[in-house]
Amino acid sequence: MGRTPGCNTDGLKKGAWTADxxxxxxxxxxxxGEGGWRTLPQKAGLQRxxxxxxxxxxxxLRPDIKRGExxxxxxxxxxxxxxxxxxxxxxxxxxxxxxxxxxxxNYWNTHLKKRxxxxxxxxxxRKPFGPxxxxxxxxxxxxxxxxAQPQPTSLRPASASAQLLNKIAAKxxxxxxxxxxxxxxxxxxxxxEADKEVVDVHIISxxxxxxxxxxxxxxxxxxxxxxxxxxxxxxxxxGRLTTHLHCLDTLKSILSGSSDNHNFMHRSPSASSLSExxxxxxxxxxTSNGGINDQMPTHNHLSPLIDSFDLDLLEDWNGVSDCGVxxxxxxxxxxxxxxxxxxxxxxxxxxxxALTFSGCESMGTCSxxxxxxMTTETTYESEMTFGYQDASDQYAQYFTDGFSNFFIGDxxxxxxxxxxxxxxxxxxxxxxSWNNGHLFENYQPLDSHIF
DNA sequence: AACCCCCGCAACCGCCGCACC
DNA sequence: TGGTGCGGCGGTTGCGGGGGT
Numbered sequence: 499m500g501r502t503p504g505c506n507t508d509g510l511k512k513g514a515w516t517a518d519x520x521x522x523x524x525x526x527x528x529x530x531g532e533g534g535w536r537t538l539p540q541k542a543g544l545q546r547x548x549x550x551x552x553x554x555x556x557x558x559l560r561p562d563i564k565r566g567e568x569x570x571x572x573x574x575x576x577x578x579x580x581x582x583x584x585x586x587x588x589x590x591x592x593x594x595x596x597x598x599x600x601x602x603x604n605y606w607n608t609h610l611k612k613r614x615x616x617x618x619x620x621x622x623x624r625k626p627f628g629p630x631x632x633x634x635x636x637x638x639x640x641x642x643x644x645x646a647q648p649q650p651t652s653l654r655p656a657s658a659s660a661q662l663l664n665k666i667a668a669k670x671x672x673x674x675x676x677x678x679x680x681x682x683x684x685x686x687x688x689x690x691e692a693d694k695e696v697v698d699v700h701i702i703s704x705x706x707x708x709x710x711x712x713x714x715x716x717x718x719x720x721x722x723x724x725x726x727x728x729x730x731x732x733x734x735x736x737g738r739l740t741t742h743l744h745c746l747d748t749l750k751s752i753l754s755g756s757s758d759n760h761n762f763m764h765r766s767p768s769a770s771s772l773s774e775x776x777x778x779x780x781x782x783x784x785t786s787n788g789g790i791n792d793q794m795p796t797h798n799h800l801s802p803l804i805d806s807f808d809l810d811l812l813e814d815w816n817g818v819s820d821c822g823v824x825x826x827x828x829x830x831x832x833x834x835x836x837x838x839x840x841x842x843x844x845x846x847x848x849x850x851x852a853l854t855f856s857g858c859e860s861m862g863t864c865s866x867x868x869x870x871x872m873t874t875e876t877t878y879e880s881e882m883t884f885g886y887q888d889a890s891d892q893y894a895q896y897f898t899d900g901f902s903n904f905f906i907g908d909x910x911x912x913x914x915x916x917x918x919x920x921x922x923x924x925x926x927x928x929x930x931s932w933n934n935g936h937l938f939e940n941y942q943p944l945d946s947h948i949f
Numbered sequence: 950a951a952c953c954c955c956c957g958c959a960a961c962c963g964c965c966g967c968a969c970c
Numbered sequence: 971t972g973g974t975g976c977g978g979c980g981g982t983t984g985c986g987g988g989g990g991t
Contacts, residue, residue: 588979604958
C-alpha cells in the first residue's frame with residue numbers, strides 16, 4: 499500500500515516501509531529519542547530521508563498510537579472540532595489522544611466529509627451569514643460541514659443576540675474566522691422581512707456538557723431546544739459588563755427609555771444612540787472602577803474596538819469549545835474537566851478588565867496582542883497556550899457594537915428569543931417582554947458568573 | 950474465475966513558520 | 971534584515987484490497 503517508490507534520488511528509498519526498516523527506526527528512537535530527523539536516517543542505517551522517518555514514526559510506529567475503528571465518541575468529537583477548527587488536523591488530533599492528524603484527516607475525508615455532505619443537502623435554503631456576502635464556494639464549503647437541520651416550520655423573530663452576532667460576522671467577513679463561525683454553527687434563516695436581513699444562529703449540540711451530544715445531525719422534536727450560541731456569546735459579554743455596574747445602569751436606562759413594545763428586538767439602534775451608549779459606558783467604567791483605567795479615552799470606543807478585534811482571538815475562541823462558541827458555568831464539565839471557580843469572583847484577582855476562560859473553554863492558543871475590552875489598552879502581549887490545566891488564564895475578548903440589541907437586566911442573560919435557553923431554561927415566546935421591567939422574569943439569575 | 954471499479958490509507962509533496970546566524 | 975535549515979502541517983497521490991458484475 500502507499501505510494502510507489504518512484505524516486506531513488508541520492509540513493510534514498512521511497513514508498514512503503516518494510517518491517518526491517520521499521521525495526522531500525524524504532525530501535526534508534528528508543529535509544530536516542532525523537533528529533534534530529536535530518537541525521538537520523540544515516541545514524542539508524544536507513545536509506546530514507548529524515549522527513550520520511552519522522553512521518554513513519556509519527557503516523558505509524560509511535561507506541562502511543564491507537565489504531566483501528568473510530569468510536570462514536572471520537573467521531574462526534576472530530577465533527578465538533580472540525581466545525582470549530584476547520585482542517586487544522588494537528589489541532590484536532592491534540593484533542594483526540596492516541597490519534598494522529600493523518601489518521602483523522604483520512605477518516606474525515608473518507609467517512610465524515612461524505613456523510614456531512616449528504617446530510618448537508620437536506621438544507622433547503624440558507625442566507626449568507628451576515629450582511630456581507632461570503633464567496634459562493636465558501637458557502638458551499640460550509641454546507642459540507644453542516645449537519646442537517648429541521649427547517650423551522652414558521653418564521654420567528656430573529657433573536658437580538660443573533661442580530662448582534664450578525665454584526666460581528668459582518669465585521670469579520672471575509673476572514674477565515676467567519677468561515678470558522680459558519681462551519682461551526684448551523685444557520686437557520688428565520689426572517690426575510692423586507693427591511694432587514696437577520697440570521698439567527700443556533701448551535702445544534704449543547705455545549706460544555708459532561709457527555710457529548712448524541713448526534714449533531716438530527717434533533718428529535720421532543721428534545722430540548724439547544725442552547726442558543728448567540729445567547730451564550732452575549733451572556734459572556736453581559737458577564738463582562740456586570741463588573742461595571744454604572745455601565746449597566748446606563749445601558750439599562752438608555753435602552754428602557756427608547757423601547758416601548760415587544761418589537762424592540764427588531765429595531766436597529768441609531769448610530770447616535772450607540773455612540774452615546776459607548777460614551778456613557780466608558781465614563782461609567784472610568785469613574786466606577788477605582789482607577790482601573792486611568793486614561794479616559796475621548797472617542798467612541800466602538801469603532802476602534804472593532805477595528806482592533808483580533809480575528810485570531812475569536813477564531814481560537816471558537817476552537818476552544820466543542821461546538822465552536824460556548825460558555826461554561828461553575829461546575830460545568832466537559833470530558834471530565836470541571837470548570838473551576840471563576841476568577842471574576844475572586845477578590846484577589848486584580849485583573850478585572852480581563853475576561854477569563856475557565857474549565858471546558860480553556861483549550862487552545864491565544865496569541866498576539868490582548869487588549870482591554872473597554873479601553874483598548876493593552877493589558878498584555880504574549881502568546882499563551884491555555885489548556886484545561888490552565889483554566890484560570892486570563893483572556894480578553896472584544897465584543898462591541900450593537901449594545902442596544904441585547905439587554906441587560908439583573909440577570910446575566912442579555913437576550914433571549916423564543917426557544918432560546920440558558921442554564922437549561924428555555925425561554926417561552928414572550929418571556930422577554932420589555933415592558934415588564936424584568937427582562938426575563940422567568941429566568942433565575944445566576945449566583946455567579948463564569949466566563 | 951476474471952475483470953473492473955471504487956475506496957481506504959500510507960506516504961509523498963510543497964509550503965510555512967520558527968530558530969539560528 | 972535577509973538567508974538558510976529544519977520541523978511541522980495540510981493537501982494530494984496512487985497502490986492494493988475488496989466488492990460488484
